[in-house]
Amino acid sequence: MSDTMSPPTPQRRFSPRQVLIWGTVSVIGAVCWAVLALSRGEEVSAAWLVFAALASYAIAYRFYARFIVRRVLGVDDTRATPAERVDNGTDFQPTDRRVLFGHHFAAIAxxxxxxxxxxxxxxxxxxxxxxxxVGVIFAGAVQDMVILFFSMRRGGRSLGQMAREEIGPVGGVAALIAVLAIMVILLAVLALVVVNALKGSPWGAFSIAMTVPIALFMGFYLRYLRPGRVIETSAIGIVLLLLAIVGGGWVAExxxxxxxxxxxxxxxxxLIAYGFVASVLPVWMLLAPRDYLSSxxxxxxxxxxxxxxxxxxxSMKTEAFTDFAFNGQGPVFAGSLFPFVFIIIACGALSGFHALVASGTTPKLIEKESQVRVVGYGAMLAESFVAVMALVAACIIDPGLYFAMNMPTPALGPTLESASQAVASIGFTITPDQLAAAARSVEEATLVGRSGGAPTLAVGISEIFSQIFGGDALRAFWYHFAIMFEALFILTTVDAGTRVGRFMLQDTAGNVWKRAGDVSWWPGRYVASAVIVGAWGYFLWAGVNDPLGGINQLFPLFGIANQLLAAIALVVATTLLIKAGKVKYVWVTLVPLAWDATVTLTASWQKVFSDDPKVGFFAQREQYQQALDAGQTSLGTAKTVEQMEQVVLNTTVDGLLAAFFALLVIIILVDAARVWIRALRTGPLPTTEDPYVKSEIWAPSGLIPTAEERAxxxxxxxAEAPRTPEPAP
Amino acid sequence: MNARPMLRGLWRWAREFAGERAYEVYLEHHHARHPGEPPLPEREFWRRRTDDRERNPRARCC
Known part of the structure; x- marks a missing residue:
């Protein structure tokens, strides 16, 4: 690649072996992409997709991530990281890069x-x-790694603190509001996914309910019987979990x-009751054991x-592009490919939420600066691969079944016949018998109207797993296994997220009234938890009862909020690059920022101003308000006046939120531009980096040590004492 | 190739990943940084470690 042409750091040219390896990887990648791009009208094997992804990741990691680490960020392994400098035995601690990679991955995915x-x-x-x-290579993984690096150079400062210090109080407040907003919407959407997966499913509901006593048992076991025996406790927990899935099958009959x-x-x-209780209970009782289980x-x-x-x-049964990509009339969510694919898929491509993790615990644990590449960029590539696999699982199931599961419930009607007709009306086919058979094969009463992604993924996973392990006999087990697996960590996120929200709320309230900020004062804790649970509970309740279907209304809002947070993270990163005088490399974060801002603003614009009632919240509101004014008692899937009033209320709230998010993006961009112009005029501004301290420890950079590192x-x-921290390779 | 050291390395890695080695790491750290002072007993250490999360909640992503 061209970055060998300008060598400021002395490095060897590529050896013939490296040229051969990377040449082969490039050819494999190119062939896979060509097959994906050119094949039309026949079923394409998922292998092409999987290997196109892996080859692209390998090349990006080897060349682009290395370029960023060396030239743009200028990592310096002679410099002590906060983990080494502070090393207080608790939150600051040099941690093996492979362990940290696993923890960081478990926290972001x-x-x-x-x-x-x-x-x-x-x-x-x-x-x-x-x-x-493409998104992960040029935007998502870059964001995660760059934020991790900047936070690491600043003693592990959070994104909000960096926004306040680098951009100003406006940026700081905007970041705080964005984080709170995204947390609330995220929890509502995730809880809605769980509701859709468990409604009318005794098997699923029983197994998920059992996770609470299992976690409590593990909590007590770990606290009083065998402190510190995490693996043993988790192994018992997983066995109990599998029993709960099997038991669910018995309960259902x-x-x-x-x-x-x-x-x-x-x-x-x-769920609302669970969220509240779980977030005020001591961590050791429920959250900590749940966290082990779900990780x-x-x-x-x-x-x-x-x-x-x-x-x-x-092989994939879906086409490369369906008509919904261009006409914007998709039933799962409305709006056309641009901008909505980039909003709906956040995690896996570019997710602002990761910036919170990358500026939270991880930078305090990293051992060597150069390890930001494997931990920041590498873990995000791994998450992206998870997204690719989820896409594969959704695309191998029959499109008719896919739409019968994911169209809004009110549109599908009450019976298998009505669902079959609804699917036919959008140009796909599935007979009522096939729908019944699909539900029977996973031992559910019905699969119709299970939107939210989790059940669809579970059908896909059960399809793939049963081909390898156990055949049709285990299909129902695998389906409920997949449902359990997703619901488990969604509930962990609900618990942990409510806590984080409560802390932020208490922190903010503490500025006004000191007592309210005291996290050990129980009235403050209860009230703040109730506020957060109430906020996501409201959106969850509205989503569950939405006459137009909840997921298709709420998910775009979640995506917009997440990409708004990504905009804040990329603005902070861009600001830091400009302030450090690295203007010639600023495109590394500026291009993803420009893309992200365009996508977020276009999507919000359409959600607010579109004339199409399917896309624009206010157009939809107008349509229903006019119908109400005209004395109509039903419209579309809203069958009563109350339901129509419900639509008017929901669309008003959702529309205002979309407008508010867009406004936040604009405020942050304008505020940051002010700082950028000042920095460009005066040259590099004083740095907020911690001063250089020489490092005394050594560790390999990548996941697998290179030959030189092993030597x-x-x-x-x-040469040294027998006690080296590195385990035997 | 002998499989034993490899298995031992893997087990150690798994324990490290699960956080089980935290007390051992703490003891090493304590002896190096505060020689002479008695370290926390194991039970007390784990208790404080979990309760610490009460004050520092960790964000989990979607």
């Missing part, structure tokens, strides 16, 4: 990369694939089935899915 791509599959497999792969067959409204109330399950299932996809190599480790081991 949750239900997001599994849900977004599934919804975006309504436009075909290619739009989502392109955005996931027993007299208890009715007790666990819950309406969406009942589930909503349960291990997450990593295990994702690894299993990768293996199963590579072994089964299913260095051997030399160090023979």
């Amino acid at each position: 949750g239900a997001g990369p599994l849900v977004g791509p599934v919804l975006a599959a309504q436009m075909g497999y290619l739009p989502g694939t392109l955005w996931i792969i 027993s007299s208890l089935a009715d007790t666990f067959t819950l309406s969406p409204q009942a589930l909503t109330l349960w 291990f399950m997450k990593i295990g299932v994702i690894a299993l899915l990768a293996v199963a996809i590579v072994l089964a190599l299913p 260095h480790m051997r030399a160090a081991r023979t």
